[in-house]
Amino acid sequence: MNSSCLVDNETKSPFLIGVAGGTACGKSTVCKNIIEKLGQTNLDETRRQVVSISQDSFYRELNAVEKIKASKGQFNFDHPDAFDEVFMYQTLTDIQAGKTCSIPVYNYKTNSRSKKDTIVIYPADVVIVEGILAFYFPAIRDLFHMKLFVDTDSDTRLARRVPRDINERGRDLEQVLNQYMNFVKPAFEEFCLPTKKFADIIIPRGAENIGMFLFSL
Numbered sequence: 476m477n478s479s480c481l482v483d484n485e486t487k488s489p490f491l492i493g494v495a496g497g498t499a500c501g502k503s504t505v506c507k508n509i510i511e512k513l514g515q516t517n518l519d520e521t522r523r524q525v526v527s528i529s530q531d532s533f534y535r536e537l538n539a540v541e542k543i544k545a546s547k548g549q550f551n552f553d554h555p556d557a558f559d560e561v562f563m564y565q566t567l568t569d570i571q572a573g574k575t576c577s578i579p580v581y582n583y584k585t586n587s588r589s590k591k592d593t594i595v596i597y598p599a600d601v602v603i604v605e606g607i608l609a610f611y612f613p614a615i616r617d618l619f620h621m622k623l624f625v626d627t628d629s630d631t632r633l634a635r636r637v638p639r640d641i642n643e644r645g646r647d648l649e650q651v652l653n654q655y656m657n658f659v660k661p662a663f664e665e666f667c668l669p670t671k672k673f674a675d676i677i678i679p680r681g682a683e684n685i686g687m688f689l690f691s692l
């Protein structure tokens with residue numbers, strides 16, 4: 476898929492920060508807190524100097540058979556093949572070239588991109604990109620000027636994921652646990668954890684430790 480981007484008159488090439496870590500380690504919360512601490516939260520989105528995007532926006536569209544599997548919790552969303560690597564790379568290079576880009580909003584209840592909503596990313600000084608496999612694809616990994624890995628132990632992550640998936644992502648307990656044991660945990664060990672070695676900064680436990688990152692700026 477081609478990204479939907481427009482060149483801005485005043486070209487701004489942002490500092491790209493990647494944030495990786497296992498599911499529910501606190502990646503989105505870390506991004507939100509960094510944006511808050513840097514005083515960006517209440518600014519109009521066209522004026523923000525620091526913005527974040529999620530790798531989940533780049534889940535690829537599923538075919539009919541995969542959609543049925545996904546609805547039964549039998550599709551592996553933690554495998555690199557679940558992502559549209561080319562679309563993500565293209566979008567990030569467009570962002571880096573100072574273009575205003577429209578990226579999909581992912582809907583975890585339908586396991587697909589929202590049909591009507593997109594997020595517009597305006598040129599900014601810093602763009603933070605978070606995702607379980609943010610460092611997995613070498614071409615994407617090489618785009619980041621700084622890489623953070625949020626290191627939260629697996630029990631804590633599962634304890635956070637269960638209520639989140641039930642309350643926010645429309646799942647039931649059995650589905651969450653089955654998906655975790657069959658796909659999430661093995662894929663974390665095979666694909667996500669080995670990317671920790673690429674990090675410049677490891678943030679233990681998540682949001683409470685972003686001071687380490689802010690200090691490095």
Ligand SMILES: Nc1ncnc2c1ncn2[C@@H]1O[C@H](COP(=O)(O)OP(=O)(O)O)[C@@H](O)[C@H]1O
Pocket residue numbers: 496497498499500501502503504505635636639680681682683
């Ligand atoms: N430091 C923390 N302490 C307690 N709960 C947290 C913390 N960080 C995140 N959470 C909660 O855990 C869940 C997953 O966090 P989130 O930031 O969405 O993780 P990720 O983006 O890595 O999946 C959310 O419900 C969030 O509110």
Ligand SMILES: O=c1ccn([C@@H]2O[C@H](COP(=O)(O)O)[C@@H](O)[C@H]2O)c(=O)[nH]1
Pocket residue numbers: 497498499502531534552553582583584585586587606607659
């Ligand atoms: O349709 C979907 C798409 C993804 N997932 C799960 O989401 C996490 C990644 O998001 P985090 O916010 O980093 O947890 C991944 O582990 C997938 O299993 C899903 O359940 N359904």
